[in-house]
Amino acid sequence: MTGTQARRDPVVVVTGASQGIGAAIAERFASGLPAARLALVARNGQRLEQVARECRRSGAQAEIFPADLTDPGRVEQMALEVQQRFGAVDVLINNAGRWRGGAVQDLPVSEFSLALQENLVSAFAVTRAFVPAMIERRQGDIFFTSSTSGLEGLANNAAYCAAKHGVTGLARALRAELSDRGIRVCCVYPGATDTPTWEGSDADVSRFMSAADVAQVFFDAYQLSRRSMVEDIILRPPKSA
Numbered sequence: 279m280t281g282t283q284a285r286r287d288p289v290v291v292v293t294g295a296s297q298g299i300g301a302a303i304a305e306r307f308a309s310g311l312p313a314a315r316l317a318l319v320a321r322n323g324q325r326l327e328q329v330a331r332e333c334r335r336s337g338a339q340a341e342i343f344p345a346d347l348t349d350p351g352r353v354e355q356m357a358l359e360v361q362q363r364f365g366a367v368d369v370l371i372n373n374a375g376r377w378r379g380g381a382v383q384d385l386p387v388s389e390f391s392l393a394l395q396e397n398l399v400s401a402f403a404v405t406r407a408f409v410p411a412m413i414e415r416r417q418g419d420i421f422f423t424s425s426t427s428g429l430e431g432l433a434n435n436a437a438y439c440a441a442k443h444g445v446t447g448l449a450r451a452l453r454a455e456l457s458d459r460g461i462r463v464c465c466v467y468p469g470a471t472d473t474p475t476w477e478g479s480d481a482d483v484s485r486f487m488s489a490a491d492v493a494q495v496f497f498d499a500y501q502l503s504r505r506s507m508v509e510d511i512i513l514r515p516p517k518s519a
Contacts, residue, residue, distance in 0.1 A: 287313035288500075289364040293347060293404055294374030296320035298473030299423060301329045302493035303371055304340070310497050312337035317360040317367075319343045319404075320374065339364075347374050347400035348392075357407035366411050369500060372401040372445075373423040378437045385437060393437035398444040405452065409461075416460035419500055422449040426469045426514060453509065462507040464499050468492045469514035487515050 290307050294300035295318035307314050316333055318326050323344035333340035341363055345356040360367065375397040378389055401422060412418030427435060428442030449465035456463060470486040492513060499508040 285368065286311055287315065288368035289315045289317065289360075289366065290369040290371065291317045291319065291360060291367050291404075291408065292371045292373060293319045293400075294423075295329055296322045296325035297329075299468065299471060299489045299492050300371075300373040301332075302489035303373060303496050304329055305332050305336070306490070306493040306497045307369075307500075308333035308336040308338035308340065310501075314338045315364045316340040317343055317364060319345055319347070319356060319360075321346055347404060348395045350403050353400070353403040353407055357404070361411065366415055367408050367418070369419045369421070370405065370408050370412075371421040371423070371496060372404055373421075374400055374404075375423065375441070375445075379435050380437070381434050382436050390437045390440070393441045394444065397438070397441035398448065401445055402448060405448075409452075409456075412461050413456070413459055418461045420452065420456075420461065420463045421496055421499070422463075422465045424449070424465050424467045426467050426512065429467055429512070457507075460504075462504075464496075464508050465510050466492070466495060467510065467512045469512075485515060487513060 288311065292300055292304045295304045304316055304318055308316060316338055318330055318340060320326050321344060323342060326342040326344060330340040330342050343356050343359055345352050347353055378393040405420060422445050424445040425442040427439045428446040431439055446465060449463055453463035468487065471489055471492055473489055495511050495513065499511065502508065
């Protein structure tokens with residue numbers, strides 16, 4: 279990528295792409311780069327296919343790769359399938375994750391461990407599967423979806439805060455490893471966002487950010503010339519919302 283903009287037909291992997299922020303990211307890349315080749319990853323193949331259809335309407339190629347990212351063997355298989363289908367990956371967006379709440383004294387150790395597996399270990403496994411080819415080519419973009427919970431401590435949120443703080447650390451360590459290898463690493467910290475995560479709660483989602491707005495910052499960061507790298511992006515709803 280020697281021009282002022284990133285390539286117009288990138289291979290983009292989006293994990294957690296079946297709904298919410300992940301689906302919005304996939305659809306934003308599809309609409310902004312109609313020649314993009316999108317690999318959409320999540321557990322739910324039926325919902326993934328719905329997102330893929332929306333992306334194809336914009337002209338992008340979109341294929342689904344259903345996978346449980348807490349299974350390291352399946353992660354390796356998924357990465358192989360993606361690269362066999364599309365070739366080398368240009369953009370990896372580690373968005374998959376799940377909120378698990380509860381007070382420390384009430385949260386089983388198994389639930390805490392599962393939160394780390396779903397939000398942190400899975401992101402490490404996916405990155406580890408794709409980064410060698412980026413290093414070999416000396417180009418690529420890696421994004422992590424952390425959370426404002428990855429920057430602060432919140433009561434009754436120990437598992438999620440710990441996992442997202444881990445994502446923050448992973449992104450920063452990876453950036454230090456790869457900054458001189460042509461690979462940009464960006465970590466995005468969304469605050470409260472209107473996604474299906476809140477279904478069944480009494481939260482007033484009309485006061486939250488839209489998933490489309492969050493997705494826009496991923497796209498904009500990618501579109502910067504290779505002379506610039508966005509390291510961290512923090513997004514919050516305005517207090518007056």
